[in-house]
Amino acid sequence: MKFLSTRGQTPVLGFSDAVATGLAPDGGLYLPETLPDFSGDLARFESLNYPELCFEFLRVFATDIPPETLRQLVSASYTRFDHPDIAALKPLAKNLYVLELFHGPTLAFKDFALQLLGNLYAHQCRVRGQTINVLGATSGDTGAAAIHGLLGRPGTAIFILYPDGRVSPLQERQMTCTGAQNVFALAVDGTFDDAQTALKEVFGDQEFRTRHRLSAVNSINLARVLAQCVYYLSAWLRLPPGERDHVEFVVPTGNFGNVLAGWMLQKMGVPIRGFRVATNQNDILHHLFTTGEYRVGEVHPSLAPSMDIQVASNFERFIWFAVGGDAARVRAVMRTFQATGRYTFENFDRDSFSSTRTSDAEIARIITRVHRDYGYIVDPHTACGFQELNPERVNVVLATASPAKFPDTIRAAIGLEPTHPSLEALKSRAIVKHRIKATPAAMRAFIDAHAEQ
Ligand SMILES: *Cc1c(COP(=O)(O)O)cnc(C)c1O
Numbered sequence: 001m002k003f004l005s006t007r008g009q010t011p012v013l014g015f016s017d018a019v020a021t022g023l024a025p026d027g028g029l030y031l032p033e034t035l036p037d038f039s040g041d042l043a044r045f046e047s048l049n050y051p052e053l054c055f056e057f058l059r060v061f062a063t064d065i066p067p068e069t070l071r072q073l074v075s076a077s078y079t080r081f082d083h084p085d086i087a088a089l090k091p092l093a094k095n096l097y098v099l100e101l102f103h104g105p106t107l108a109f110k111d112f113a114l115q116l117l118g119n120l121y122a123h124q125c126r127v128r129g130q131t132i133n134v135l136g137a138t139s140g141d142t143g144a145a146a147i148h149g150l151l152g153r154p155g156t157a158i159f160i161l162y163p164d165g166r167v168s169p170l171q172e173r174q175m176t177c178t179g180a181q182n183v184f185a186l187a188v189d190g191t192f193d194d195a196q197t198a199l200k201e202v203f204g205d206q207e208f209r210t211r212h213r214l215s216a217v218n219s220i221n222l223a224r225v226l227a228q229c230v231y232y233l234s235a236w237l238r239l240p241p242g243e244r245d246h247v248e249f250v251v252p253t254g255n256f257g258n259v260l261a262g263w264m265l266q267k268m269g270v271p272i273r274g275f276r277v278a279t280n281q282n283d284i285l286h287h288l289f290t291t292g293e294y295r296v297g298e299v300h301p302s303l304a305p306s307m308d309i310q311v312a313s314n315f316e317r318f319i320w321f322a323v324g325g326d327a328a329r330v331r332a333v334m335r336t337f338q339a340t341g342r343y344t345f346e347n348f349d350r351d352s353f354s355s356t357r358t359s360d361a362e363i364a365r366i367i368t369r370v371h372r373d374y375g376y377i378v379d380p381h382t383a384c385g386f387q388e389l390n391p392e393r394v395n396v397v398l399a400t401a402s403p404a405k406f407p408d409t410i411r412a413a414i415g416l417e418p419t420h421p422s423l424e425a426l427k428s429r430a431i432v433k434h435r436i437k438a439t440p441a442a443m444r445a446f447i448d449a450h451a452e453q
Contacts, residue, residue, distance in 0.1 A: 001014075001015065001032055001033065001036075001060065001061050001062075001063050002014060002032075002033045003015065003018040003030040003032055003033065004030070004033050004327075005024035005025075005026050005028035005029065005030060005031075005327070006024075006028035006029050006030075006031060006316050006317060006319070006320040006327065006330050007024065007026040007027055007028030007327055007330055007331050007334070008026070008028070008327025008328065008330070008331075009026035009028075009327070009331075010025050010028065012033060013030070014063070014064040015061055015062040015065065015222075016062070016064050016065060016120070016124060018030040018222045019117070019120055019124075019221060019222055019223045020121075020124055020215070022215065022216050022218065022221050023216070023218070023220060027334075028316065028330070029220050029222075029314070029316050029317050029320075030222040031222075031317055031320060032061060035264065035267050035268050036060045036061075037268060037269040038057075038060075038233075038268050038269045038270060039269030039270070039271075040269075041056070042237070042270065045233070045237055046237050050078055050085065050086035050087060050230075050234055051074055051075045051077075051078045051086070053230060053233065053234055053237075054074045054077075054078070054116075054227070054230045055070060055071045055074045055075070057226075057229065057230050057233060058070060058074060058226060058227075058230075061226055065123070069123070073116070073119045073120060073123055074116065074119075076119055077115040077116040077118075077119050078115065080104065080105045080111075080115065080148075081103045081104050081105075081111075082103050082422075083100070083103035085234075085238075086103065086231075086234075087099060087100070087101055087103075087112070087231040087234050087235065088100040088103065089234075089235050089238045089239070089396070090376075092374040092376055093373075093374060095243075095391075095393070095394045095395060096389065096394075096395050096397070097235075097239075097394070097395070097396045097397070098376070098378075098382070098396075098397050098398075098399045099231065099235045099249075099396050099397070099398050099399060100399045101231060101398055101399060101400055102379075102399060102400070102401050104145075104148075105148040105422070106141065106144040106145045106148050106174050107401060107402035107404060107405055107420060107422070107423070108141045108144075108145060108306070108400060108401040108402070108405070109228075109231075109258065109398070109400045109401070110141055110142055110145035110146075111145050111148065111149075112227055112228060112230075112231060113145075113221075113223065113224035113225075113227040113228055114142075114145040114146050114148070114149035114224070115148070115149050116149075116223060116227045117146075117149055117221060117224060117227075118146075118148075118149030118150045118153060118156075119149075119153075120223055121134070121150065121153070121156055121215070122150075122153040122154065122155060122156055125153075125154070125155035125156060126155070130155070130213060131155045131156065131157075131213060131451075131452035131453065132155065132156050132157075132213050132215055132452070133156070133157050133158075133159065133213060133214050133215070133447065133451045133452055134146065134150060134156065134157070134158040134159070134214075134215050134217055135158075135159045135161075135199065135202070135203070135214050135215070135216060135217070135447070136159075136160055136161070136199075136216060136217030136218065137160070137161040137162070137188075137192065137195040137196045137199045138160055138161070138162050138167075138175075138192075138217075139162065139163065139166070139167060139192045139305065139308075140167055140168070140171050140305055140306055141171070141306045142217060142218075142306075143160040143162055143171075143175055143185075143217070144171055144174035144175050146158060146160065146217040147160055147174070147175055147178060147180075147183050147185070148174070148178070150182065150183070151178050151180035151182065151183050152180045152181075152182065153182070155452060156182055156452060157182045157183075157184065157450065157451055157452040158182065158183055158184065158217075159184045159186060159446070159447060159450075160175055160183075160184070160185055160186065160217070161186045161188050161195040161198075161199060161436075161443070162175065162185070162186070162187060162188065162192070162195065163187075163188055163190060163191050163192045163194070163195060164187035164188060164189060164435060165187075166191065166192065168305075168405075168406075170405055170423055170426070171405070172433075173423075173426040173427070173429070174426065175433075176431040176432055176433045177426045177429040177430065177431055177432070178432075179429065179432075182452070184434060184446070184450055185432070185433045185434065186433070186434050186435075186436050186443075186446065187433045187434065187435045187436070188435075188436060188437070189435065189436070189437050189438055190437075190438035195438055197438075198438050198439055198440050198442075198443055199443070201440040202214075202440050202443050202444060202447075203216065205440075205444070208444060208447075212447060212451045214447075218313070219255045219257045219313055219314060220257070220313050220314055224257060225257060225260060225261050225264065225314070225317070226261070227261075228258055228261035228262075229261045229262070229264060229265040229268075232249060232261065232262040232265045232270070232272070233265055233270060235249075235396055236270055236272065239394065239396075243394045245271055245273065246273055246392075246393050246394045247272050247273055247274075247393065247394050247396055248272075248273055248274045248275065248276055248354075248390050248393035248394065248395055248396070249262050249272065249274075249275050249276070249396050249398065250275075250276040250278055250385040250386075250389070250395055250396065250397040250398065251275060251276065251277060251278060251385070251398050252278050252304065252307060252381040252382055252384045252385050252398065252400050253277045253278060253279055253285055253307065253312075254279075254282075254306055254307035254308070254309045254312070255309055255312050255313045255314050256277075256285060256312035256313070256314040256315045256318065257313075257314040258398065259275055259277055260314050260317055260318055262275055263275055263318070263349070263352060263353075264317075266352065267321070273393060274351075274352050274353065274354065274393065275352055275353055275354075276353070276354045276355060276356060276385075276390070277289055277353060277354070277355040277356075278355070278356050278358065278384040278385045278387060279307065279355065279356070279357050279358070279384065280302045280303070280304040280307045280308070280357070280358055280359075280360075280363070280381075280384055281300055281302050281357065281359050281360060282297060282299055282300060282302065282307065282308050282309060282310070283297075283357040284296065284297050284309075284310070284311075284312065285312055285315075286355040286356060286357040288345075288355075289350075289353050289354065289355035290355060292344055292345045292346075292348075293342060293343070293344045293345075294315070294337065294342065294343045294344075294345065295341055295342035295343075296310055296311055296337075296341040296342070297310060298310070302360055302363075302380075303360045303363045303364070303380040303406075303409050304358075304363060304380040304381040304383070304384060306381060306400070306401070307381055307384070316330065316334065318348070319333055319334075321348075321349075322345060322347070322348040322349070354390070356384070356387040356388050357387075358383065358384040358387045362387065363380050363383045363384065364409070364412065364413050365413075366378070366383040366384075366386045366387065367380070367383050367409070367410060367413035367414060368413045368414055369386075370383070370386055371413070371414045377403045377410060377414070377416070377418055378399065378403060379399070379400070379401040379402060379403040379405060379406050379409075379410070380406055380409050381400045381401050382397065382398070382399040382400055382401065382403075385397040385398065385399075402418070402420055403418040404418045404419050404420035404423055405420075405423070407419070434446065
C-alpha cells in the first residue's frame with residue numbers, strides 16, 4: 001500500500017518510508033491512498049488476541065515489511081502491558097463501558113502507538129544498518145511514552161526536552177529514572193514554548209539534521225494513527241453483538257489523533273454509530289463541532305494537561321476527507337487558517353460526531369460522581385468523557401490515563417490517593433537529567449556529544 005500527503009505535493013511512499021519521514025516534505029500528513037474495507041473480516045477477527053488482531057490489521061498497510069517480521073514487531077510492542085487484554089473493556093452500568101488504555105509502561109494511551117513506533121524505528125536501523133536519533137519537546141505524556149518506546153533499543157538514542165520544574169513530578173520521574181544509556185532527558189531552563197522554538201531551529205538546520213539522522217517525536221506520525229485504530233476494533237469485537245451497532249465511543253481529545261483513528265476505522269467498514277469529542281476548557285474542537293468554525297485559541301492550563309492544545313495537529317487529516325481528498329483545497333484551507341487563525345466548514349461528517357466541553361470545576365465534580373455512582377476512579381482526562389452520556393447509545397468511554405498519574409487531583413475529589421506499583425518503584429530510583437539552556441547552540445552541542453554515531 002502507498003501513502004499520500006494531504007497537501008499532494010510530495011511523491012507517495014510505502015509504509016516504512018512514510019513512518020520514517022513523519023511530517024511530509026510539503027508540510028502535509030500521510031494517509032493511505034485508499035482505505036481498505038474490513039467489513040468482511042470482522043467475524044474472522046473475533047477469536048484473535050490483541051497482538052494478533054493488531055498484526056492482521058497492520059499487515060494490510062505495512063505491505064513493505066515481511067509478514068513474519070511484522071508479526072514479531074507487533075508482538076514485542078505489547079509485552080510490557082500489565083493487563084492480559086492489553087486494552088481492557090470494563091462494564092460500569094447498562095449501556096456504559098470504559099475502555100482502559102492505560103495498562104502500558106507509562107500508564108497512558110500513547111504507549112499503544114509509541115511502543116510500536118519504537119520497534120519500527122529499531123527495525124529500520126537494523127535493515128538499513130544505520131542509527132537514528134530521535135528528538136522532541138514535551139510538556140508531559142508524549143515524552144515519557146516516546147522514551148519508553150525507545151529505551152534500550154540498539155542503534156537509537158532519544159533526546160527529550162522539557163521545561164524544568166514545569167512537568168508533574170511523576171512525569172519527570174518517568175522520563176528521568178529509566179536507567180537507560182540511550183535516553184537523555186534534557187531539563188530546559190525556560191518554558192515549553194522556549195524549548196519548542198529552539199527545537200524548531202535545530203530541525204531547520206538541514207546539515208545537522210542529516211548528519212545525525214534526526215527524527216521528530218510528534219503526534220502526527222502515520223504509525224501512531226494506525227496503531228490507535230486497533231483498540232477501537234478490539235473493543236467493538238468484545239461487545240455483545242446486540243450492542244455493537246449502537247456504539248458511541250467517547251474520546252477525551254486534544255490533538256485529535258485518538259478520535260481520528262476511531263473515525264478512520266469506521267470508514268474502513270466497522271459499523272460504529274458515532275464518536276463524542278470530549279474536550280476540556282480548551283475547546284476549539286467543541287466549538288468546531290457545534291458551529292462548523294475551526295479557530296485557534298489561547299491555551300489555558302487545565303487539570304487535564306495533555307488536552308491543553310491550541311491547534312489540533314491531526315485535524316488536517318480530517319480536513320482532507322472533508323474536502324473529498326482534494327489536496328489543492330486542503331492547501332487553501334490551511335493557508336486561510338494560517339493567515340487568519342480560522343476556517344469555516346460547509347460540510348463534514350456531522351452525523352458521526354458530537355462534542356462536549358468540561359471545565360476544571362466540572363472535572364473535579366465528575367471524578368467524585370463517577371466514584372460514588374460506579375465505584376470507579378477516573379483520571380482528569382477521562383473525566384471529561386463522562387460529561388453528558390448519550391442515553392440512546394452504548395457509550396464506551398476511552399480511559400486515556402491511569403488515575404495514579406494524578407494523585408493530587410484525585411485526592412482532592414474523593415479523599416483517596418490511587419497508586420500504581422510502577423510509579424512507586426520510580427520513587428526509589430535516581431533522577432538522571434541534564435540541565436541545558438533553551439538555545440539551539442546548547443542543544444546542538446549536547447546532541448553532538450551524545451548522539452548515536
Ligand atoms: C495525549 C492525551 C490525550 C489527547 O489525545 P489526542 O490524540 O491528542 O487527542 C488525552 N488524554 C491523555 C491522558 C493524553 O496523554
